[in-house]
Amino acid sequence: MVSNRLNIVLPLAAAVLVISALAVTVTADYVRPPPRKTLHFPWVSRPSSQPQQVHVSLAGNKHIRVTWITSDSSSPSLVEYGTSPGKYNFRGHGDTTSYSYLFYSSGTIHHTVIGPLEDDTVYFYRCGGQGPELKFKTPPSEFPVTLAVAGDLGQTGWTQSTLEHIDLCQYDLHLLPGDLSYADYIQNRWDTFGELVQPLASARPWMVTQGNHEKESIPFFKEGFESFNARWKMPYEESGSTSNLYYSFEVAGVHVVMLGSYTDYDETSDQYNWLKADLSTVDRKRTPWLLALFHVPWYNSNSAHQGEGDNMMEAMEPLLHAAGVDIVFAGHVHAYERSKRVYNGKSDPCGAVHVTIGDGGNKEGLAHKYKEPSPEWSVFREASFGHGELKIVNSTHAFWSWHRNDDDEPVRSDEVWITSLMSSGCVAEERKEAREILWSP
Structure with a gap:
C-alpha cells in the first residue's frame, strides 16, 4: 500500500515534470575527488568444496x-x-x-x-x-518496487562506496548495464569481483547485461564473452532468446529488456527479431512500466564515447519508441546524465527518458568533459561516482533519484518524478504507426 506521504506528493508530479521540461541543462560543478586505486584481495585458503x-x-x-x-x-x-x-x-x-x-x-x-x-x-x-x-x-509481485541501478562497477575504493550506499537503500532488485569486473583478460579478477559483490548479490537478485570489458575475445583463439556467459547466466531461455547477451524479465508490474551493445543488432539480426517479438507481446495492463538496459548510451553529451551508440540507435530506437519504453538505462560513459523524454534526437512526449549511469566506481576514472552548448534534450549531468534508485510507486508514477558518492556518503544530487507512458496514450495499442512497426512481418 502506498504511504500517505507518497499520496500527498503524487499530485505534484505533473508540476515537477513541467518544471523539468522547461529548465535548461544543469551541469553540476561539484569538485570530484580522484579515482581510488584498485582493491587488492589477499589470498585466503578455503576448503575446496566451500561455496564462493x-x-x-x-x-x-x-x-x-x-x-x-x-x-x-x-x-x-x-x-x-x-x-x-x-x-x-x-x-x-x-x-x-x-x-x-x-x-x-x-x-x-x-x-x-x-x-x-x-x-x-x-x-x-x-x-x-x-x-x-x-x-x-524475493521481489514483490505488485507495486511499490524499488530498483537499484549502477553500471561500470569495477573493483576500486569507489566501487566499495557505491556498494555500501546501495546496501543502505531498501531495494528489491539490482540492474547493471554492463562492465562488471573489469577483469580485462586477467581471469582471477572475475573471482575477486565475485567475492566483492557477494554480500549484496547473494541477498537480492542482480540482473546484468554485458559491456565492452566483458568481451575478452582473442582473434582465432577465443570467442567473446566466455567468462561472462559462464559466470553470470541470465534467464534468456525463459524469455525466448537464444543468447545470454540479450533477454527480458518481469518483476512486479515492470517488463525489462536487457540488450547487447556488442552483438549483432541490425534488422536482420537475431537480437533485433527477438526484441521485436518480445515487445509485441508486452501487456501494458499487466506490466504498465517498460524499461530497457544496454551498455553504450544513445543520448550522450559527454565528450567520451561520442557516437558509439548511433548504429544501434538507428536500428532499434524505432522499436523501443513504438512499444512506449518509459526509461532507458546505459553505462559506458563514466559519468551521470539524464535526458527529457526524447526520440530521434528531439524532445518527444512519447519518447523514453535516457539515463547514463556508468559511474559505479571503475578503475579508469571519470569522464569530466561535456559538450557545450548542451543539447536541448539534456536535463542534468555530473561526472561523479554513484548509483541510482528507481522507486516505482504505482502503475503511473515512479520516483528516480541519483546519489553521488561524496566523502563516502550518498548525497542525492538529481531527482525527478516520472509518469508512465501507459497513462499518456503513447503505448503501441493506442498508436497505429506503432502497431505497424511492432506487428508488421
Whole structure:
C-alpha cells in the first residue's frame, strides 16, 4: 500500500515534470575527488568444496537462480532453503559449467534454479550442503518496487562506496548495464569481483547485461564473452532468446529488456527479431512500466564515447519508441546524465527518458568533459561516482533519484518524478504507426 506521504506528493508530479521540461541543462560543478586505486584481495585458503562468489538472479516466474563456485568438481549443485534460519524444507539441484582461459582454469561454476517461491519473502539457504547460511529476499509481485541501478562497477575504493550506499537503500532488485569486473583478460579478477559483490548479490537478485570489458575475445583463439556467459547466466531461455547477451524479465508490474551493445543488432539480426517479438507481446495492463538496459548510451553529451551508440540507435530506437519504453538505462560513459523524454534526437512526449549511469566506481576514472552548448534534450549531468534508485510507486508514477558518492556518503544530487507512458496514450495499442512497426512481418 502506498504511504500517505507518497499520496500527498503524487499530485505534484505533473508540476515537477513541467518544471523539468522547461529548465535548461544543469551541469553540476561539484569538485570530484580522484579515482581510488584498485582493491587488492589477499589470498585466503578455503576448503575446496566451500561455496564462493554466491549471487542470485531471477529465473522465470517465481524462481531464483543461485550461482556459486567451488574448487572441488565433486561438490553437489545443491541448494537447501526455507523461510526460517537453519530450517531447510526445500531442496533444489542444478548443473555445472567451467572454462579455461589461457593458463587459467575456472573452478566449478554451479547454477541451481529453485522455486516456486513466495513473493516478497526472505529465504534462508545454503549452497553445496555446507558453508555459511545466507539469505535473500524475493521481489514483490505488485507495486511499490524499488530498483537499484549502477553500471561500470569495477573493483576500486569507489566501487566499495557505491556498494555500501546501495546496501543502505531498501531495494528489491539490482540492474547493471554492463562492465562488471573489469577483469580485462586477467581471469582471477572475475573471482575477486565475485567475492566483492557477494554480500549484496547473494541477498537480492542482480540482473546484468554485458559491456565492452566483458568481451575478452582473442582473434582465432577465443570467442567473446566466455567468462561472462559462464559466470553470470541470465534467464534468456525463459524469455525466448537464444543468447545470454540479450533477454527480458518481469518483476512486479515492470517488463525489462536487457540488450547487447556488442552483438549483432541490425534488422536482420537475431537480437533485433527477438526484441521485436518480445515487445509485441508486452501487456501494458499487466506490466504498465517498460524499461530497457544496454551498455553504450544513445543520448550522450559527454565528450567520451561520442557516437558509439548511433548504429544501434538507428536500428532499434524505432522499436523501443513504438512499444512506449518509459526509461532507458546505459553505462559506458563514466559519468551521470539524464535526458527529457526524447526520440530521434528531439524532445518527444512519447519518447523514453535516457539515463547514463556508468559511474559505479571503475578503475579508469571519470569522464569530466561535456559538450557545450548542451543539447536541448539534456536535463542534468555530473561526472561523479554513484548509483541510482528507481522507486516505482504505482502503475503511473515512479520516483528516480541519483546519489553521488561524496566523502563516502550518498548525497542525492538529481531527482525527478516520472509518469508512465501507459497513462499518456503513447503505448503501441493506442498508436497505429506503432502497431505497424511492432506487428508488421
